[in-house]
Amino acid sequence: MKTTGDQQLVKRINRSVLLRLLRSQGGLSRAQLANESGLTKSTVSLLVRELIDEGWLTENDVTAAQGLGRPSTPLQIDGRTRGMIGVEVAVEALRVVGVSLTGQVLCALEEPLTGTQVEDVCRQVARLVARTRTQLKRRSVQLSGVGVGLPGAFDEATGMLRFAPNLGWRNVDFVPLITKALAQAGMPPVPVHVQNEADTAALSEYEFSEGDAKDSLIFVTCGAGVGAGIVLNDRLFTGIQGMAGEIGHSILQIDGPLCSCGRKGCAETFFGARTLSKLKQPAQGGHYLGVVLQNLWTTFNPSALVVGGPSCEQYPGIVEVAKATLQSYAASAGMAAPAVRTARYGLLASAVGAAALVLHHDLRPMHTRSPASVAQPSDATDPISSTTTETA
Known part of the structure; x- marks a missing residue:
């Protein structure tokens, strides 16, 4: 007998399949999604309605004829109502961006790094993230999560920054520090993901180009x-x-x-x-x-x-x-x-990629959560993989 956790994971996988199909082939209808994914039409219809309600998908105004019967409605990733915040901790500066699901930079902040002590950096990051969230709220954009790119070797399995020689950091337990700083800055409990800044830069190109x-x-x-x-x-x-x-x-x-x-x-x-x-x-x-x-x-x-x-x-x-x-x-x-x-994003590449890191994890629910990706209770829904499985 399946547990509730199993059913929730299967549901997240199914949602992720639909989202990834629409990221690669925008404009598919519900019927086409069912055909491409192997999911039943009823499952697709239910999940699409949820994804629209949560701001992941939007329906095009134009309907497309599809043989006999009722015309179909093309679906697209919604670039207006849901987004992520990305942070680059560089040696000389902090860069923070708000990014849509489609890779559009909605807002950006940059400040010189005021100090290199880990706690000071976390507080400065948290303050800029809170300001960025305020700008997103003014646009009625719902926050899916926060990603942070660091200038050093980051161990995702333990959440430890092994070394960042240009900042003088070694063996820093960074994830709990940034999570605490964000909470103290008044941020809501959303998933927080951390990775090396070159890795996040790669995701800015991989996820959005x-x-x-x-x-x-x-x-x-x-x-x-x-x-x-x-x-x-x-x-x-x-x-x-x-x-x-x-x-x-x-x-x-x-x-x-x-x-x-x-x-x-x-x-x-x-x-x-x-x-x-x-x-x-x-x-x-x-x-x-x-x-x-x-x-x-x-x-x-x-x-x-x-x-x-x-x-x-x-x-x-x-x-x-x-x-x-x-x-x-x-x-x-x-x-x-x-x-x-x-x-593509110039000096914002690592920050945009840190936002893409949130999406990268959302679209791959089979990945095991680690200390480097602290999932906290929120209204953000976690999706995506390439495996096709029916909900029970």
Whole structure:
């Protein structure tokens, strides 16, 4: 006999199937959703009504003929009534955005980081998140959750930030600290998700950009630190302790320049922001970025490579040099290099991606909840997967 928990999970999975279908094929009718998902028409009809009532879906005004019988009504993801808040904790600043389900930036705030003590950062983040929620409420946007991107290796299984050398943080139990700060700032109890800021940047492109990001994408972010967010097989690849993608601390030169992490010859010492600011021609750092892109390409073979971050905004020449370097390696091997594009959201990529992190978890209910994603009671509904199962 099924338990109530089992039935609720099955329902969340079924809802997620419908939402993911409509994200990839907007305009499907209820009948088409039933056909594509394998769910019964009655189940689809019931779930669609719930998703409309909760602000996930909206009906188009125009009906479409569908053979004999009554015309069908196309359905779309609703970009007006539900949204997420995303936070990037950068080395130099905090960026907070309110984002719709369709990836539209509804509002954005940025402040210089006023201190690097963890408790101080959490309080500053919570204050900006509360201000952003107020702006969303004025738009009548219902909040689904809050995502936070951090500049360091984050262990999702334990909720621990292993290290963020540019902030001087090591082994910080971050999730309870930010959850407490948000509550003290008057935030309602909504799901809070945390991840590395390069990983969240990757999700800004993977969840909201159409086209080339099929089931894999790598986002390289270049700033004071250098990191890579990796999406493989429709999932973030973070490694056993959250250290996957810490390319800024991969070694490009044995016994090279001393890095902030304590190693020598890290990639960050060749094209991190501090190094670029000292070069007469900062674009030269793009050669090393190109080497890293080549290594990521041959290691993961992603469908898309994206670069972004403060250094790419300040020194756009490094991107062009990196592309040329990558092309040179590809030509030497007689292969076609993957396309490299710049971030769709510019400096807001990590913050928008932190908001996308909420959606990423909502759309995959089979993922086990961990300390890195603290689900609190709220009116936010949790959906999505690709498995098709009927509700009992």
